[in-house]
Amino acid sequence: MRIAVVQIQSGADILANLGRIEESARQAAAEGAKLLVYPEASSQAFGTGRLDRDAQEIDGEFAGRLRELAEELRVVIVAGMFAPADTVEREGKTINRVYNLALVTGQGQHLGYRKIHTYDAFNYAESDTVHPGEELVTFQVEGHTLGVAVCYDVRFPEQFKALATKGAKGIVLPTSWADGPDKLPQWRTLTAARALDCTSWIIAAGQARPGGEVEGGTPSGPTGIGHSCVVDPNGQRVAEAGYGEDTLILDIDLDVVDKVRKILPVLGAGKF
Template sequence: ITGPGVHLGYNKIHTYDAFNYRESDTVKPGNELVTFELDGVTVGVAICYDVRFPEQFKALARQGAEVIVVPTSWADGPEKRDQWRLLSATRALDSTAYVICAGQARPGGNAKAGEASGPTGIGHSVIVSPTAERLAEAGYEEEIVYADIDSELVTKTRKTLPVLEALS
């Protein structure tokens, strides 16, 4: 689905069927990758649990995605922030693209950090470069993060680290 600067929709491919929860009981997964153009930049889309599947990020990059956006409601709990930070950086390395993850703020903010939160967020929205540099990262509270995106860095990274050319 494409349009001139218009995102027309995406149905997450990987439903969250883990930790005794079955999202697939109520959500029908999609089966199509989505990219769109915004100001000359190709943007790929993933949602939440999709971040655990490197093949999807590589496929989006092979379709030209220079930036991949990932809105999430990542649950808090023991080691969940560490997993979130690792996965967001690793997907940037896998795809040699910028990965922008918008995480739902942690209900209760810093006072509840690290406690199990069920299906609600952990916060920590982040913008990661194609080389896994964290350009901006929020905390547990509501916050907006900003960073400059440089398409030339994507091109340079893909030339020096040609992981998208490898067999998948």
């Protein structure tokens, strides 16, 4: 199956971000890609304003236009967005929380995965403004089952194993991975480890690094480190982008997963 991993740097303007997605999607589809994976927060970048004010349901304009585009191009598009969730009281403040959602649309599907593991780490509490999801999501591309996770989920191997047990041969991973000391080595290690844990392809699309390579290795907040990647079920990195905007287009063999799982039958074999 031919895939496109599209590493963009989204901004504050949802319509402008839509335009960039549409342009790149047409280019990728013209090159034969059937699965197009975009970063977390593709609709609106973190740090560009109140997410709750611009959050949309998956029948709203952002998701609706991507649905039309995916059906026109006969592809599946995965892209990060934000949807309204609930209202909570925190320290005397009323907060309208959102879902950090990965939209999956195309080939007769239109659904959203709500990020399960909120980024409550490194002195930051995403759960203050983001409602954690609860359900695993799988979808179909060209008759193959894939799963979906978002960014911080990559630190939780059980989720990836559960998706593989549900039949996923590949797991798409939209991210906005924060840059900083040791963050790139962690990213590379975690994506390889998750591929090995669940003997599946990992297809990870990250936000491009603001400032590019010049700023690489310094703290960026949750605005991206780039380095989108594709990792095979043996943990080998078969493609990786750099810090800047880029598109990886490549063919992956999802059937190889069956061979790997036969040789390395780790799914369901644990004792704990």
